[in-house]
Amino acid sequence: MGDIAKGVLGGAWSLLVGWVLPTALNLAVFLLTAAPNLRDLELVRRLWPSGEGDTALLLLVAALLLGLTLNSLQVPLYRILEGYLFWPSRAYDHGCARHRDKKQRLIDRLHSLRQGRQSTAAQRSLVEERLSRYPIEAGQIAPTRLGNAIRRFEEYGHNRYRLDTQTLWNELTGTAPAEIRRQVEAAQTSVDFFVALFYGHVAVMFSTAAAAAYSGEDLALLVTTTTGLFLLLPVWYRCAVASTDEWAAAVRALVNTGRKPLAESLGLALPQDLTKEREMWTLVTRMSRRPYRDVAATAFAPYRSDPIAPQCPRFPPVP
Template sequence: MTAIASFVVVILPAQESLLGSQKIPPVDLQTTVWLIVASLVLALVLNGLSTILFRVLEGYYLPGFIRRRRTLRHFKKLELYKLEARRLRKRYNALLKSSDATSSQSQSVALASDAYGVGISYGLAWEKVARYPVTPLQLGPTKFANAMRSLETYGYQRYQLDSQALWSELLSVAPESLRHDEANTNAVVNFFVSLVYLSLTLAVLCAATVIREDEGIAIWATGGMALGVCIVSYHLSIVSIQAWSSAVCALVNVGRVPLAAQLGLKIPPTLREEREMWLLVGQLVTYPYNEQRARRLDRYSLEVKRTQKWPRRKSEG
């Protein structure tokens, strides 16, 4: 909200009023302080509305037909990204094989150099694929939604561990370094998301001012820059989600073992059984209690040794 306060303090006093042709008097120190305080309060309010702001970028409030059309579009783009990644992977393997098979040292070095360049291209292509969820049913209508769903569905896709339902529990048992990394990467995403809305608001204010002005070159320039910052911030938020996703994935991979112990469970010897265990745990914390699921979950309980024998109740009479 500092950008909006700066607009009101610096730019707007030099322009004509939106309500008439009179100039707005320069803002004094007391008004400036109140504007800064109001911007901080509004920033806190927006922080409380962060879930709604994220959902707007994820396209939750788009009309159904638009959401379906855009989701299908992203499905086709994902298939193209996968095809490109497979093509580059095959070419990379072919170049390495040719480099090993050739007898000429100079040709071998040239082929290895080409393979290195193709490998970099393959890594970049796979980064595009990684910004989408593994399951096509989880695809969303925007790039931001797909990046977020890739992060949110990692635990369930690998271990059937619902990291959304067990997030507080995972944070409580994760190492301090992982919690620190997750908080820092999350803060970067929040920063760029906030910048999207702030710059868009500033652009709208500039557009509203220009409508009432005969000459507004400075306002046009400010509004154009604000709109450019909005677009760039949106793309940077998607890129920063990938760094946040790495921290969340590490938190799930490392935190699931101590989480099982804290829940009184033991990690089974096979991944298939572990996936079943985490599925039951997620159902336990998400849905009402079910006796049948509870008995299935008891198979993974730790053996608790009693340290105290309770006296038997004497029968009456």
């Protein structure tokens, strides 16, 4: 029962910090700036609280409902910022080409710093940090900074071991050590926070702009709020990109330490030879993606673990 409670509280904590808290912050800004100028609207008049206690209750309920909604929509919300959803083909291709050039410039810059005598370790570390936020393979380059920062650890398992973590994610997280899973969830929560803050700022920014156009009251406050939120958008985006460093480290640990229990749960023995291991994970990925073929029985035979012989119960001798 204690383990179940810890699991529930851990999931609730990620939800509260990652989605509900930033939603509450954005709602507070909306209630202080845009909402008073929209009180003439019928919907706002009906929902407008009559007292301070009602205001706090409205903020709490709205933050919970909107936070749950954003959490359920996190896949498309991420894909928009990564450059995969609603991006025209021209914009997608241009973004990928631009980031390929950026990656190459970082490689050249790092090479020149290593060759130069006056460069410091701090300078090289900063360039290496920026370079590490790109996928290794050129074909994996995404059109946005966040897309590349996430794609680098999505390709980690496949690049090192041919273990496709995107296909086998549920199996991998289901068999990995609990502490590693908690690290992945905690690291993703930090990125979720800034993503939710980013989208909330966009919504509040449009609402303050609409309030400024609808009502002439508090025009200076509304314009200042809209401008301030607009200037904060790139800040939260960069914070989300920087927060992926811890997420990438957690996923790297998940792959490195979770391979063995994953193989054992699938009835496979992890080969000592790395080349053989890469061949094994390639077969596992194909087995998960493609329909079954009889040739798979022969291909998996060298990697199947020996079944454990059942132990017969021992009874005391009959006197």
